[in-house]
Each structure stands twice: as C-alpha cells, then as structure tokens.
Amino acid sequence: MVSNEDLGNKLDKLKSVVREFIKLIGDDPDRPELRETPERVARMWLEELASGYGRDPDEHLKYFYVNSANYVSTNRLVAVLNIPVRSVCEHHLLPFYGYAYVVYVPSDEVFGLSKFARVVNVFARRLQLQERLTEELADYLFVKLKTKGLLVMIEAIHTCALVRGVEEPLSMVTLTTRGQLSTDSGLRDEALKIIKTGKTSRNLRLLKP
Numbered sequence: 001m002v003s004n005e006d007l008g009n010k011l012d013k014l015k016s017v018v019r020e021f022i023k024l025i026g027d028d029p030d031r032p033e034l035r036e037t038p039e040r041v042a043r044m045w046l047e048e049l050a051s052g053y054g055r056d057p058d059e060h061l062k063y064f065y066v067n068s069a070n071y072v073s074t075n076r077l078v079a080v081l082n083i084p085v086r087s088v089c090e091h092h093l094l095p096f097y098g099y100a101y102v103v104y105v106p107s108d109e110v111f112g113l114s115k116f117a118r119v120v121n122v123f124a125r126r127l128q129l130q131e132r133l134t135e136e137l138a139d140y141l142f143v144k145l146k147t148k149g150l151l152v153m154i155e156a157i158h159t160c161a162l163v164r165g166v167e168e169p170l171s172m173v174t175l176t177t178r179g180q181l182s183t184d185s186g187l188r189d190e191a192l193k194i195i196k197t198g199k200t201s202r203n204l205r206l207l208k209p
C-alpha cells in the first residue's frame with residue numbers, strides 16, 4: 001500500500017502531466033471547464049484505474065465468502081460467474097470491461113468465494129492485456145484454491161476498438177485451463193456448459209448496435 005505522502009506526490013506530478021497532455025492535444029487547461037480535470041483524472045488513475053499496482057491479492061483471501069446469486073455447484077465442479085472485470089488496455093490506455101468466469105474442481109478444503117471480484121481487481125486495475133490477465137488469474141487461483149482443475153474465461157469489450165480502428169465494440173473471449181480441466185475434455189465441456197447457461201452479458205450488450 002502506498003503512503004499518503006507518496007500518493008500526494010504522485011497526484012501532484014500526475015496532475016501536471018495531465019495539464020501538459022491537455023495542452024499538447026490542442027486545448028486550454030486553464031479554461032474554466034477544464035480547470036479541475038487534471039486533478040480528477042490523476043485521482044481516477046491512482047485511486048481506481050491503476051489501483052492494482054503494489055497490491056497483494058492475498059490480502060483479500062480471508063474475506064472470501066459465497067454469493068449464491070453467481071455461484072453454481074454440480075457434482076464435480078464449482079463455478080463463480082459474472083465477476084466484473086474493469087481494466088485498461090496497455091496498448092491504448094483505454095478501458096476494456098466485461099466479466100470473468102471461474103470454474104474449478106472443489107478440493108477438500110471448504111472455500112467460500114465471492115470477494116473474487118476484489119482479487120480480479122488487484123490484477124485488472126493495472127495496464128493489462130486480456131490474455132495476460134486471464135493467465136495471471138488462473139495461475140493465482142489454481143494455487144490458492146488448492147484445486148486439481150481450473151478454467152478461467154474472460155469476455156470483454158475493448159473500447160479502443162470502439163472509438164478508433166474498426167469503430168466496432170469488439171467483444172473478445174479468452175480462456176485458459178489448468179490441471180484436470182486441461183486434460184479431461186468431458187469435464188471441460190461441462191464447465192463451458194455451466195458458463196453458457198449461467199452468464200449474463202447484459203452490460204456488454206448495451207454497447208452493441
């Protein structure tokens with residue numbers, strides 16, 4: 001965690017960078033409507049969009065509990081669905097957002113889950129690639145859940161594709177597996193079926209034409 005003094009220093013520096021940025025793209029940071037923008041943008045980055053830096057996902061482990069609304073359990077698998085993902089693409093510094101789905105083979109250890117969203121945030125609130133985010137989550141959860149098999153899927157809309165380039169809201173799906181969910185195709189099919197029936201893409205659809 002960063003100290004208040006550190007945060008204050010960073011905030012001041014970032015504010016002047018944002019001011020300079022506004023100037024360089026051709027606007028006037030001193031016009032009244034923009035006067036508070038550098039501070040607002042600097043805070044947004046440090047407190048939200050880039051708040052995952054220097055944070056340890058373990059700090060959230062003890063808070064895991066079950067949120068039954070998004071929790072599915074079958075004989076062989078446990079699924080936590082619709083975990084919000086809010087991140088920033090490292091190529092364009094524009095947001096991508098969507099949902100993560102985690103399906104795993106339960107171990108003897110009883111594990112309550114749902115502060116999953118917080119763990120996802122530690123990894124997502126940094127400059128990211130959706131592919132890397134998926135792998136990082138899988139590596140972390142595979143160990144922490146002490147599971148024999150795990151599948152992580154992320155479906156996200158990339159606003160960099162919406163506002164530039166193809167100018168379409170591209171939805172990208174990334175998926176990775178560990179252990180039994182890599183080797184047992186029957187189990188993997190079951191996992192994908194759970195995701196298909198349980199997922200909501202309500203928020204994603206909002207942007208589609």
Ligand SMILES: [Zn+2]
Pocket residue numbers: 089090091092093094158160161
């Ligand atoms: Zn991008």
